Amino acid sequence: MDSTKSLPFLLLFQIFFLTSSTLLSLSLEASEFHHIPYEQLEGMKNNEQYHHILIPGKGRSFIEGKNESANNNSTLILAAEKTHRRDPLQNFNYYTGGWDYRNSHYWASVSFSAAPLFITAVVWFLLLGLFLCLACLCCCCCCCRKRKSYGYSPIAYALSLIFLTLSTTAVTAGCIVLHINQENFSNSISHMLEFILQKALSIFENFMNIMKALASVSKVSVDHLPLPPDLKNEIDVVDEMINATANVPQLQSVANAKNIQQVLNPARLALNIVAAVMLFLAFLGFLFSFLGIQCCIYVLVILGWILVTLAFILCGIFLIFHNVVADTCVAVDDWLQNPTANASLSLQFLPCMDNKTAQETLKATKETSSYLINVVNKYIIEVANRDLPPTAGVLYLNQKGPPVPLLCNPFNSDLTERDCTHAEVNFSNVAQEWRKYECEVSAEGICNTTGRLTPTAYDQMTASVNVSYSLYSSGQFLVELGDCSFVLKTFSAISENYCPGLRRYSYRTYVGLVMVAASVMCSSILWMVYARKRRHRKYTKKIIARNDQNHFAGGIA
Template sequence: MCAVVLFRKTLAVASLIGNSTTFVLAGERTRRKDPSDNLEIYTGGFNISNLHYWTSVSATAAPFFLVAGVWFAVFGISLAFTCLCYCCCPREPYGYSRTCYAISLIFPFLFTIAAIAGCAVLYTGQGKFIGITSDTLDYVVSQADVTAESLKNVSGYLAAAKSVDVVKIYLPADLRGTLDNLVAKTNSFGNTLSSRTQDNRRKIKDGLNGVRLALVILAAVMLCLAFLGFLSSVFGMTCLVYFSLVILGWILVAGTFILCGVFLFLHNVVADTCVAMDEWVQHPTAKTFMDDILPCVENAIAHETLVQSKQVSFHLINLVDNFLANFSNRNFPPELGPPLNYNQSGPLVPLLCNPFDSDLTDKDCAPGEVGFHNATEAWKSYVCQVSSAGTCTTPGRMTPQLYSHMASAVNVSYGLYRYGPFLVELQDCTFMRRTFTDINTWYCPDLRRYTQWIYVGLVIVSAAVMLSLIFWVIYAGERRHRVYTKQFMIGGGDHNRRLDQWRSKEFYVGVSLSKIKFKKFKIF
């Protein structure tokens, strides 16, 4: 066995080395027989776009479907045969076994207890499963909302950058021309992501509410069926047992076994998904089927937004620094007048640090420059008071209007720079990997546990009620035989004769198909 496992792992490693562009997610866990491929072992891993994956995982639920079919057919035929014999070939019941009678009474009681336990497991499991699934959906939606909101904020900063000016100097015309289309695409992507996620959550929650209601009703009906069946058998309500409870239980047991298969299928899909997410996070550079479905791989919008945000931020900072260096920090002759000379004086205004080089790569700040976080505060001390003509009347290098323009440019530049890491994470799937890691750590264990509780509870309930049905029929027959035997013992001869027979500890009883014959035997 160890050799086989080692051989499989060797093959998997060799396959990965030989084909470095493909990685099979959850390969070991998803090795199952595929009915659609002549029962060959499925080796494609977790791939929801592959039909063979779905057929192979569906095959794990086949035993329950088979049990449901066999039960429905065999018990139905047996029930029909019993009714046919009872109606068409009636005969007087005679004799009964105390052992069979006791067993047929004890086992339904035990199976009723088992049904109660199964219903408790089922009810608890479905409640916890619905709760953890709702929490998972809420987390996914919150992450999608964060992404959509961040994209909208980026597009808002890009739109604002078009109108930012420093003394009527704007961004380059070609750069402003590309922003409209990018803002529209970014807004559309964010709105679509948010709306689709909300719609999917609503649809899934509606489906979960239906599943919850169905499971609660099923648990209640099966519990009532077990109780009523046991009590009806004990109190001899044969007609109720045969014509109502047995037929209803026959159908419900078949349906419950089918549900067992469905939830086993769901349990396996959930477990496969969790394993696949974990392996995808651990192999960030490997190519997998998720590359075709995850939004981070469709990174054209994220990449374009990242590049444009860097360009806009770079040019805005250059506008600010060029004005500070060439206008505010220079002393022009008074005769030039505004906007060159507005009576600026005093210490030079520190330049704003540009975090990007001309090729948009990161660079360090030069000594004396101020950063985004303190630029507006640092520049307040360089603002002068102005006259009605707009010139400084106190020492300073910036008028309040110039300061306002500078602050707007800084705010837009800082906003775009602040969302740069988010755009990078969106582009290279870091954001998705962190989300998957959180889901796998916080939610997957409970999802796997509670789906297992549900199908285990269904199995217990199905088996308990199925066996109860059989013993209800047996007990009903044994009880009928017992009642008939007692009636016959009491109804034979007059009172004195029965008293004499009792005193002599003898009585006569016998049964034939056509008439009653008496044979003499000792009671003790």
């Protein structure tokens, strides 16, 4: 078969695969949502919950609406529009469950979005395999026939060389795009996972600090005042609850991060290998075609046939990965609009603490902090600031001088917030202020200089204040953990700082991978076309030179 006649067919063959592997895959998700019947869209608009698509009977929700009881038994669907895809597990009906990585139907629908790329890989493998088999049969059948004269077209030769150069350049550009963006994508994933782990570990560390502070309450004492039994029992209960819940965010975040890394690392290695092999194959094919080494070209065509098939399969897999990343980012944005709703996102990665546990822990920390302050102030009032006679026994410390200021208790008796008075000192400067009232003591522990606090009493008071401040400062953390505002801030940071880069780099990585696969596919065909044109050109020049030589010899005779 003459190559000049087969060239238009080969070009159409390339255009078919290029369009099917890029435009169809990228437009599949956008087109599916527009296939929703008009009546269904109108019904959704008329629904009171149009802006908050809900599934009844799946948990709690605090989304506002007219029917409060119905809302309390419903859950928010995350990324409902973005995940509206065909589900092959449900007779190709549209999937309506939203973002939920634990749902097999979600994975089936998102995987089906890459079906055009998988179909392209199969069609390419079958058609080029059939073409190679027919070419071998033609060569075997025609090898015994008399050799026909070749036609030679300079335009076809120049075009084949131009297209081969362009396809090789496209492979190079695709490999560069693929390498740069997959590195950026991997770094973005790593930074985001590190951020989530830091947040999870901060929860764990704050819990441990609260436990240490509560445990040290029984150890610190001022003038050997015992801890009340009811407060001690409450601290023990809170310790048990914290032990049961403190490891949850840390362990869940670490487990989810490990699962993502287990998928990410092989994918990153595969992309690097694909880029390197495809680039090496393209340059070898261009070199062997330019040199006219036929046997090496046939070997490279077979390798390219297999590698392009694998590359399109990898394109489909990465398109699924890109869609999952985009779905997750949209799900984060949806959850941020309804953070109190019971959605799958809020129950993973950084789960909110049970509100009852948070409130009981907060109550215990306030009571304990207030109790320690009251103990210290009681010692100041009844011992340090009193001018006791030597007959007072152990309470006599020869204390004298100006009175020691009281420590400000930030809580009233009902644990509500109160403002400090001017005569009180606060947590920020209490140690420095009380240092002014410390005296030097004798061997018996009696003050020898002006002052009202012995070094031992000062150390005990500052130790109690440190524990009290530690418990007081944990209050905001417990409030944020109880009302999920801590998780809300975390996901807001992810949405603003990490999601744009993740979506951008995952999309560009996918585009670079498609560029490489499609360009190597075109190069595989153009290797054969250019090699054939080069062989025809070389044979035609020999015929012309031989005819010119015979004509010259005939003229001399």
